[in-house]
Amino acid sequence: MSKTIEKLDSEVKEKSTIARYVISLTIFVIVMALSWVIHLLKITQATDFPVNFSPPVTNAIDDFVDFLVVNFAWMFDWMSDQAKVLIGKIRDFLIWVPWPFTILTILYTGWKVASRNVGIGSAIALLLLASFNLWESAMITIAIMLIAVLISIVIGIPLGILAASSNRFDAIIKPILDGMQTMPSFVYLVPGIMFFGLGNVAAILATVLYAIPPCIRLTNLGIRQVDIAVVEAGTAFGSNRMQLLTKVQIPMAIPTIMAGINQTVMMALAMVTIAAMVGAGGLGADVFRAMGQLEQGDAVIAGLGIVVLAIVIDRVSQGYINNRNQTTSIE
Amino acid sequence: MSNIEIVNLWKVFGNDPEIVFEPDNINKTRSEIQDEFNQVVALRNVNLSINPGETFVVMGLSGSGKSTLVRALIRLIDPTSGSILINDKDILQYNSQELENFRRHSVAMVFQHFGLFPHRTVLENAGYGLEIQNIDIDTRNAKAQEVLDLVGLSGWESSYPSELSGGMQQRVGIARALAVEPDILLMDEPFSGLDPLIRRQMRIELKKLQQTIQKTIVFITHDLDEAITVGDRIAIMRDGEVTQIGTPEEIVTSPANSFVEEFTFDIPKTRVTSVCNIMVKPLTEEFDKRYVVTPESSVEDMIPLVLETGDPIPVVDSKDKLVGVVPQQKILELVAQSARQEYSE
Numbered sequence: 001m002s003k004t005i006e007k008l009d010s011e012v013k014e015k016s017t018i019a020r021y022v023i024s025l026t027i028f029v030i031v032m033a034l035s036w037v038i039h040l041l042k043i044t045q046a047t048d049f050p051v052n053f054s055p056p057v058t059n060a061i062d063d064f065v066d067f068l069v070v071n072f073a074w075m076f077d078w079m080s081d082q083a084k085v086l087i088g089k090i091r092d093f094l095i096w097v098p099w100p101f102t103i104l105t106i107l108y109t110g111w112k113v114a115s116r117n118v119g120i121g122s123a124i125a126l127l128l129l130a131s132f133n134l135w136e137s138a139m140i141t142i143a144i145m146l147i148a149v150l151i152s153i154v155i156g157i158p159l160g161i162l163a164a165s166s167n168r169f170d171a172i173i174k175p176i177l178d179g180m181q182t183m184p185s186f187v188y189l190v191p192g193i194m195f196f197g198l199g200n201v202a203a204i205l206a207t208v209l210y211a212i213p214p215c216i217r218l219t220n221l222g223i224r225q226v227d228i229a230v231v232e233a234g235t236a237f238g239s240n241r242m243q244l245l246t247k248v249q250i251p252m253a254i255p256t257i258m259a260g261i262n263q264t265v266m267m268a269l270a271m272v273t274i275a276a277m278v279g280a281g282g283l284g285a286d287v288f289r290a291m292g293q294l295e296q297g298d299a300v301i302a303g304l305g306i307v308v309l310a311i312v313i314d315r316v317s318q319g320y321i322n323n324r325n326q327t328t329s330i331e
Numbered sequence: 332m333s334n335i336e337i338v339n340l341w342k343v344f345g346n347d348p349e350i351v352f353e354p355d356n357i358n359k360t361r362s363e364i365q366d367e368f369n370q371v372v373a374l375r376n377v378n379l380s381i382n383p384g385e386t387f388v389v390m391g392l393s394g395s396g397k398s399t400l401v402r403a404l405i406r407l408i409d410p411t412s413g414s415i416l417i418n419d420k421d422i423l424q425y426n427s428q429e430l431e432n433f434r435r436h437s438v439a440m441v442f443q444h445f446g447l448f449p450h451r452t453v454l455e456n457a458g459y460g461l462e463i464q465n466i467d468i469d470t471r472n473a474k475a476q477e478v479l480d481l482v483g484l485s486g487w488e489s490s491y492p493s494e495l496s497g498g499m500q501q502r503v504g505i506a507r508a509l510a511v512e513p514d515i516l517l518m519d520e521p522f523s524g525l526d527p528l529i530r531r532q533m534r535i536e537l538k539k540l541q542q543t544i545q546k547t548i549v550f551i552t553h554d555l556d557e558a559i560t561v562g563d564r565i566a567i568m569r570d571g572e573v574t575q576i577g578t579p580e581e582i583v584t585s586p587a588n589s590f591v592e593e594f595t596f597d598i599p600k601t602r603v604t605s606v607c608n609i610m611v612k613p614l615t616e617e618f619d620k621r622y623v624v625t626p627e628s629s630v631e632d633m634i635p636l637v638l639e640t641g642d643p644i645p646v647v648d649s650k651d652k653l654v655g656v657v658p659q660q661k662i663l664e665l666v667a668q669s670a671r672q673e674y675s676e
Contacts, residue, residue: 233446236405237460237511238435247463251450 065194076195083201087143094139099130106312114319122312134283134305141272141282141309144200148207148268153261156212160219160260161245170220177213185210185271189278203272203280211268218260222253258321265317269310283309335381335404335515335547340413342399342571345370348411361570373399374410375571386541386548388562390555390594396571397551401519404549405438406430417515435464439508443520445500447492447507453479454488456503460511478506481540498529505537509544516546522557534560555594559583559603567591579603599669601630601662609665610646610655618645618653626654630665637662 038046069076094102103126111119129138163170188210192202226249234248250257276284283306290298343351350356350368361372373396381387391397402408404415406422414421417437425433439460447456455462458475466474479485482502492500501521508516522530534557541548541561552558558565559579566576567590575587583603586592607626622636623645633644643656 227446229442229444229446230448232407233440233442234448234459236407236434236440236442236446237463237507238431238433239463240431243463247459248448252448254450 069195080196080199080201083147083204084199086147087200087204090143090146091140094143095136099126099135103127103130106316110312110316110319113323114316118315118319122316125308125312128308129305132301132305134286134302137281137283137286137302138305138309141269141284141306144203144207144275144280144282145265145268145272148204148211148272149261149265151204151208152212152215152264152268155208156215156260156264157219157257160216160257161223161250163216163220164223164249165241165245173216177217180209180213185274186277188271189275192275193278198279200280202278203275206275206278207268207271210271211264214263214267215260218263219253219257222256222260223249225256226252255321255324258324262314262317262321266310266314269306269313273306334383334418335379335549336416336419337377337379337381337400338414338416340374340377340400340403340410340415341372342374342396342403342408342410343370343372352412372571374403377413377568377571377573379566379573379576381547381549383547384545385563386550386561388550388552388558388565389568390552390558390565391568392553394570395568397553397568398519399571400568401440401517401549401551404515404517405434405440435460435511437513438515438517439511439513440517440519441501441504441508441521443523445492445497445504445524447500447503449492452489452491453484453495453503456492457506457510459507464511474510475506478509479503481509481543482506483536496529497525498533501525501533505540514547516548518548518550520551520553523553530557537561555598559598567594580605580608599631601634601665601669604630604665606630606633606646606657607655609661610657611661613645613653613656616653618647618656623647624657625649630662633657633662634666 103123106126107119107123109119110122129135159173163173188206189202191209192205196202196205223245230248230252231244234244239247272280272282273284273287276282276288279285283302286302287299287306290296290302341351345368347368348370351359351364351370351372356364356368359367361375364370364372375396377396377400379387389397389400399408403410404422406425410423414423416422417433422430422433448459451459454472454475457479458471461471461474476488479488482505484499484502484506487495487499492503495503501524504521522533525533538561550558550561559582562579564576564578565582567574567582567587569590575582575591577585580603582591583595583598583600586595605626606624606628609630610626619640619642622640622642624633624636624647626646626648636644637659641659643658644662645653646655646657648654
């Protein structure tokens with residue numbers, strides 16, 4: 001008796017599923033038919049959207065940027081000049097140091113902060129770059145990247161600390177960071193060109209904007225993750241906010257903050273390459289130029305150069321983080 | 332040394348604590364308030380007076396409000412109403428500067444989960460309280476070393492907390508608290524996270540330590556055995572209220588209600604009953620000097636003596652003067668009672 005009821009039940013269910021599919025299909029067919037009729041009768045109100053807000057908004061943005069550029073030209077020029085001088089100096093220095101010293105330095109650093117294999121591997125990778133005549137481009141890429149990372153850290157870590165200590169600020173900055181991280185990477189090039197024109201400075205601005213979110217996020221996370229019992233103990237001994245931050249929370253958040261910096265470095269490298277589109281020099285520019293001149297060989301070699309550089313930087317900084325975490329042995 | 336006076340202390344967790352104080356609601360039980368208003372009464376009209384230099388134990392099951400109470404004493408939790416007078420100053424009226432000073436100098440806390448700083452060595456952990464007072468590094472390290480020696484951690488100064496066993500970690504916690512030379516030591520279930528053997532050892536060490544340091548100690552525990560070992564007086568809490576306050580002997584021998592009685596069921600009466608409460612007047616001035624006890628010792632201490640002599644046990648004061656005797660019959664009665672307790676389970 002009960003079995004028949006179950007059987008009936010399942011039959012009913014099956015029927016209702018089939019019915020739902022049939023209904024959906026019917027609606028789809030009707031909508032398609034209507035669309036065909038609309039195009040046949042040329043009802044333009046339904047095919048073209050009746051309003052377009054784009055021109056006024058575009059104009060407003062144009063005016064605003066014009067206003068900024070005209071009135072604050074001195075500031076942008078000054079910033080641009082400073083940045084150019086700085087990039088130039090770092091690049092000149094990196095190129096000025098004879099290549100054997102640079103390779104020995106990376107061998108030693110890789111060995112010390114990560115492991116023997118990382119050190120040797122990094123040295124070989126740099127030798128490869130040099131032997132394919134990518135040395136100078138690589139040094140330019142590193143120079144731009146270093147400055148962008150430095151700016152990201154100097155701005156990102158304080159913002160992360162602020163976000164960790166204020167829930168309101170966190171609520172404001174979170175959607176902004178989410179938005180920044182979902183944007184396609186070359187959208188970041190726009191503000192750079194607007195204020196600084198083509199060149200390395202625009203590239204740095206784009207790189208900073210692109211690379212800063214993980215630095216802010218992971219600083220915030222690291223501080224928030226600190227064991228509440230330890231923070232309570234710090235408070236109970238009469239630490240003020242500054243002492244709690246500098247003596248307890250930040251030191252305990254260091255591993256997470258370092259992970260954030262590692263991500264920032266990797267994202268900066270990715271962006272510096274794309275920033276070749278706004279005139280940044282370096283390996284990205286080599287790829288871009290070679291592609292433009294249909295020299296596939298050059299493009300592939302410069303592209304592989306970027307990959308090699310990325311691996312070296314990632315291995316060394318990752319190794320540093322892992323070793324550090326092991327020695328401080330945070331529970 | 333400080334005395335602590337807790338007066339009409341309330342703590343209500345929730346978004347609208349004031350509703351509990353309305354005349355219609357003030358007498359409602361904890362669960363009624365929770366059901367009707369979604370407010371949790373953690374402390375209900377607590378009144379306690381803690382004497383200078385005593386070890387005062389607050390005992391209760393989880394959720395009884397004992398941790399809230401000890402956190403209120405250092406204002407890690409701000410009570411809803413009432414006052415806490417320490418040396419006649421209401422600490423609940425302190426502004427943030429006064430509070431910081433109070434936490435730096437007058438009171439220190441030992442935590443259940445130790446709360447040690449994993450990125451600092453044992454020495455740096457012990458010196459933390461002094462470091463935030465901006466005391467120079469030499470003075471700070473000397474003091475930290477001194478308290479580490481006191482808790483028996485000499486030689487571990489440069490280790491990190493994660494390299495230490497649980498018992499040793501809690502010693503660091505105690506050293507860190509003692510380094511700031513507080514008047515009051517708050518201990519929130521300090522030994523609950525340790526193995527039973529280490530736990531017993533730590534209790535005995537705390538008792539010894541207290542004889543040297545003579546602080547006012549507020550000790551939180553859920554273990555009556557522990558309360559009786561370390562406590563001069565015990566307050567038993569239930570549902571945010573204090574049910575009974577008394578010496579271990581008073582709690583065990585005359586529990587205020589069935590709740591306390593159930594708690595004390597496992598504790599043998601011979602362990603807490605003092606000799607002075609059961610001794611009788613001596614018939615003669617003469618007594619055997621080999622088998623004497625003091626009035627403060629427990630009945631348990633007399634049992635080995637009973638095995639060696641057939642005479643009543645003489646009780647002498649600190650000047651070796653006979654103040655009473657305990658007939659063997661009385662001791663046996665109490666032992667029999669304790670044994671019955673054990674078997675009736």
